[in-house]
Amino acid sequence: MIAFINKLPIKTKIILFIMIISIISILLVGLVVVIYDNYRARKDLVNDTTLLAQIIANRSTAALTFNESRMARENLEALQVKGSIIAGWILDEAGNVFATYGRYHSYTVKHLFKNDNAGNNYLFVENMFYLREPVKLDGKVIGTVILLRHLREFQLQQLIFSLIVILVIIIAVLVALLTSSYLQSIISGPLLHLTEIAQNIVRQKKYSLRANIHSDDEIGILVTAFNNMLDMIETQNRNLEQRVAERTAELVIARDRAESADHVKSAFLATMSHELRTPLNSIIGFTGLVLQGLAGPLNKEQQKQLGMVQSSGQHLLTLINDVLDISKIEANQVEIAIEPFDFRESVKKIVHIVQPLADTKNLQLNIDIHDGVDIVYGDCRRVEQILLNLLSNAIKFTEKGEVRIESERNNAHIITRVIDTGTGIKAEDINTLFQPFHQLDTGLTRQYEGTGLGLAICKKLVELMGGTITVQSEIGKGSMFEFIILATLEKKT
Amino acid sequence: MKTALPIIACTTVLKHVLILLLLLHGICYCQDTASTLENQVKAAYIYNFTKFVYWNTLPQISVSTPVTIAIIGDESIGPILERFLKARGKVPPLLVKIITTNDTNLTDCHIVYISKFATTKLPVLLKRIDNNSILTVSDISGFTAKGGMIGFYQDKGKIKIEINMTAVTNAKLQINAKLLEVARITWSGKIE
Numbered sequence: 001m002i003a004f005i006n007k008l009p010i011k012t013k014i015i016l017f018i019m020i021i022s023i024i025s026i027l028l029v030g031l032v033v034v035i036y037d038n039y040r041a042r043k044d045l046v047n048d049t050t051l052l053a054q055i056i057a058n059r060s061t062a063a064l065t066f067n068e069s070r071m072a073r074e075n076l077e078a079l080q081v082k083g084s085i086i087a088g089w090i091l092d093e094a095g096n097v098f099a100t101y102g103r104y105h106s107y108t109v110k111h112l113f114k115n116d117n118a119g120n121n122y123l124f125v126e127n128m129f130y131l132r133e134p135v136k137l138d139g140k141v142i143g144t145v146i147l148l149r150h151l152r153e154f155q156l157q158q159l160i161f162s163l164i165v166i167l168v169i170i171i172a173v174l175v176a177l178l179t180s181s182y183l184q185s186i187i188s189g190p191l192l193h194l195t196e197i198a199q200n201i202v203r204q205k206k207y208s209l210r211a212n213i214h215s216d217d218e219i220g221i222l223v224t225a226f227n228n229m230l231d232m233i234e235t236q237n238r239n240l241e242q243r244v245a246e247r248t249a250e251l252v253i254a255r256d257r258a259e260s261a262d263h264v265k266s267a268f269l270a271t272m273s274h275e276l277r278t279p280l281n282s283i284i285g286f287t288g289l290v291l292q293g294l295a296g297p298l299n300k301e302q303q304k305q306l307g308m309v310q311s312s313g314q315h316l317l318t319l320i321n322d323v324l325d326i327s328k329i330e331a332n333q334v335e336i337a338i339e340p341f342d343f344r345e346s347v348k349k350i351v352h353i354v355q356p357l358a359d360t361k362n363l364q365l366n367i368d369i370h371d372g373v374d375i376v377y378g379d380c381r382r383v384e385q386i387l388l389n390l391l392s393n394a395i396k397f398t399e400k401g402e403v404r405i406e407s408e409r410n411n412a413h414i415i416t417r418v419i420d421t422g423t424g425i426k427a428e429d430i431n432t433l434f435q436p437f438h439q440l441d442t443g444l445t446r447q448y449e450g451t452g453l454g455l456a457i458c459k460k461l462v463e464l465m466g467g468t469i470t471v472q473s474e475i476g477k478g479s480m481f482e483f484i485i486l487a488t489l490e491k492k493t
Numbered sequence: 494m495k496t497a498l499p500i501i502a503c504t505t506v507l508k509h510v511l512i513l514l515l516l517l518h519g520i521c522y523c524q525d526t527a528s529t530l531e532n533q534v535k536a537a538y539i540y541n542f543t544k545f546v547y548w549n550t551l552p553q554i555s556v557s558t559p560v561t562i563a564i565i566g567d568e569s570i571g572p573i574l575e576r577f578l579k580a581r582g583k584v585p586p587l588l589v590k591i592i593t594t595n596d597t598n599l600t601d602c603h604i605v606y607i608s609k610f611a612t613t614k615l616p617v618l619l620k621r622i623d624n625n626s627i628l629t630v631s632d633i634s635g636f637t638a639k640g641g642m643i644g645f646y647q648d649k650g651k652i653k654i655e656i657n658m659t660a661v662t663n664a665k666l667q668i669n670a671k672l673l674e675v676a677r678i679t680w681s682g683k684i685e
Contacts, residue, residue: 059671061544061671062545062669062671062672062674062675063671063674063675065537065538065541065544065545066538066541066654066672066675066676067534067651067652068653068674068675071674071675137541137544138544
C-alpha cells in the first residue's frame with residue numbers, strides 16, 4: 001500500500017489524502033445523521049402512536065367500566081384519520097377483546113405482549129408496529145388499547161431520507177474532489193515548477209535559469225536553496241572555464257613552440273645531411289678514381305688503405321642517408337608516390353644487390369614469390385628500401401643457414417616475409433625494436449655495425465603506405481619479419 | 494373384541510347420566526349465580542359512578558374524604574361492594590351505609606342506591622332527598638321517569654344505564670360526558 005502510494009505523483013498523493021480524510025469524515029457524519037434520524041423517527045412514531053392510544057384509552061374508560069363495547073368501537077373508529085394504523089383493539093381487564101377496529105385478525109393480539117414482562121409497550125414485528133397503552137381509571141388499569149401500525153410509510157420516509165443523505169454525501173465528495181484538485185496546486189505547483197527548471201537545466205545545460213519563489217514555506221526555502229546552489233554552480237563554472245581557457249592558451253603556446261622547434265630541428269637535420277653528403281661524395285668519388293689507377297699506379301698497401309677510405313666513406317653515406325630519412329619522416333616531409341611497378345622485379349633487384357653479402361658468408365638466399373604478385377600500385381622506391389633493409393639485416397645477423405624471402409597476395413594486400421636462421425631477438429627487446437636510434441644489445445654493437453635507424457624507418461614507411469610490420473623471433477633459431485602493405489590494383493586519382 | 498363391547502355400552506350410558514347431572518346442577522347454580530353476578534355488576538357500577546360524577550356542594554372525593562354510599566332495600570349489595578373494593582385496593586376509601594327507609598340522615602351521602610325491593614318507599618325517599626346533591630341510583634324500572642337520576646335496565650341480558658338529565662341538573666351534579674356517552678339519556682320532569 002505504502003509502496004503504491006510512493007509511486008504516485010505528489011499531486012495525486014495530496015488529492016488522495018484529502019479525499020481519504022474527507023470521505024471518512026463525510027461518511028461518519030452521514031452515518032451518524034442516518035442512525036440518529038432513524039432513532040428519532042422511531043421515537044416520533046412511538047410517541048405519535050402512543051398519543052393516539054392514550055386518547056382512545058382515555059375516551060374508553062366509561063365504555064370499559066360500564067361494559068359498553070359499542071362506545072369503545074366508536075372510539076377506535078376515530079383511527080380512520082390515521083391511514084397507517086390498520087387495526088386497533090381494546091382489551092378488558094382480563095385481556096379479552098372488548099372492541100375491534102380494522103379487519104386484522106385479532107388472534108395473536110391477546111398473546112402479543114404476554115411474554116414481554118420487561119414493560120416494553122411496543123414491538124416491531126417485520127413490517128408492523130404494535131403498541132399497547134393501558135386504560136386507567138383512577139390509577140387502576142381497567143383495560144388495554146392495542147394499535148397496529150403499518151411501517152410502509154415510515155420505511156418510505158426513512159428511505160427518502162437515506163437517499164437524500166447519500167445524495168448530499170456524493171455532492172460533498174465531489175466538492176471535496178474539486179476543492180482538493182484546486183488546492184493541491186498550491187503545494188505541487190511550486191514543486192512541479194522546480195522540477196521543470198531542474199530538468200531544463202540538465203537538458204539545456206543552462207545554469208543561468210532560476211526557479212520562481214511563490215511561497216514562504218518549506219518549499220520556498222527549498223527553491224531559494226536550489227537557486228543559491230545554481231548561483232554557486234554558475235560561479236564555479238565561470239571560474240573553471242576561465243581556468244581552462246588560461247591553461248589552453250598556455251598549452252597552445254607551448255605546443256606551437258614545440259612544433260616550431262621540431263620543424264627547425266628537422267630542417268636543420270635535412271640541410272645538414274645534404275651539406276654533409278656533398279663533400280662525402282667528393283671523397284668517395286675521388287677515392288674511386290685513385291683506386292682505378294687514373295692518377296697513376298698504386299702499390300698493394302696504398303690500394304688497401306684507399307679501399308678502407310672508400311668503405312668508411314660508403315658507411316658514412318649510409319648513416320647520413322638514414323638520418324636524412326628519419327628526420328624527413330618525423331618532419332612529415334616524406335611523400336608517397338603511387339605508381340605501377342612490378343613487385344617481383346623489385347624483389348629480384350634487391351636480392352641481386354645483397355647476393356654478394358650472402359655469398360661472402362656462405363648463406364643460402366632463397367626467393368619464393370607466389371603467383372599474383374606482379375604489377376601493383378605503390379611507391380616502388382620505398383618498397384625497395386624496406387626490402388633492402390630487411391634483407392641486409394637478415395644477412396648481417398645470420399652466420400649460417402639461409403635467408404629466405406616470401407611474398408604473397410591477399411586481396412589488396414601484399415604480404416612479404418623475410419625469414420632467417422640467425423641469432424634471434426630477445427622477447428623483451430621486441431617492443432623497442434622499431435624505435436629510432438635503437439640497436440639491439442649494446443654488447444653486439446661492435447660486432448654488427450649499423451645506425452639502428454633502419455627498422456624505425458621501415459616501420460614509418462610501411463605505416464605511411466597504410467600497412468603494418470611485425471616480427472616473430474626466438475633466440476638461437478632465427479627471426480621472421482612480416483610486413484603487409486596496401487597495393488591497390490588500380491591507379492588512384 | 495366381542496367381550497369388550499358390553500363394557501363400552503355401559504360406560505356410554507354412565508357418561509350420559511353424568512352429563513345430565515352436571516347440566517341440572519349447572520342450571521341451579523346459574524340461577525343462583527345469575528343474581529349474584531347481576532348484583533356484582535351493579536355494585537361495580539355504583540362504585541364506578543363516583544369516578545364520573547362531580548359533586549359540587551360536597552367536598553370532592555379524595556383519599557381523605559371517603560365516599561359514602563347508602564344502600565336501601567337490598568342488604569346483599571353492601572357486602573359485595575365491600576368485597577369488590579377490597580379486591581381493588583383501598584383507594585379511595587369508601588363508607589357504605591346500610592340504611593332503612595326510616596333513616597332521615599341522607600344528606601352526608603354521595604350516592605343513594607334504592608333496590609327494587611324498596612319500590613314502595615321510593616316516593617318518600619325521593620322526596621326526602623329532594624334537591625340535595627345526592628346521586629340517586631336504582632334498578633327499579635321506570636326509575637328515571639319517576640324522578641330518579643340513574644336507572645339500571647336490562648338489554649339483551651346486559652345491564653345498561655339510563656340517566657335523567659333533568660334530575661341531575663336539578664341536583665346540581667355534573668356527569669362526565671364519557672358516562673353520558675355510554676348511557677341512555679332522558680329528560681323527564683321540570684328543570685328548576
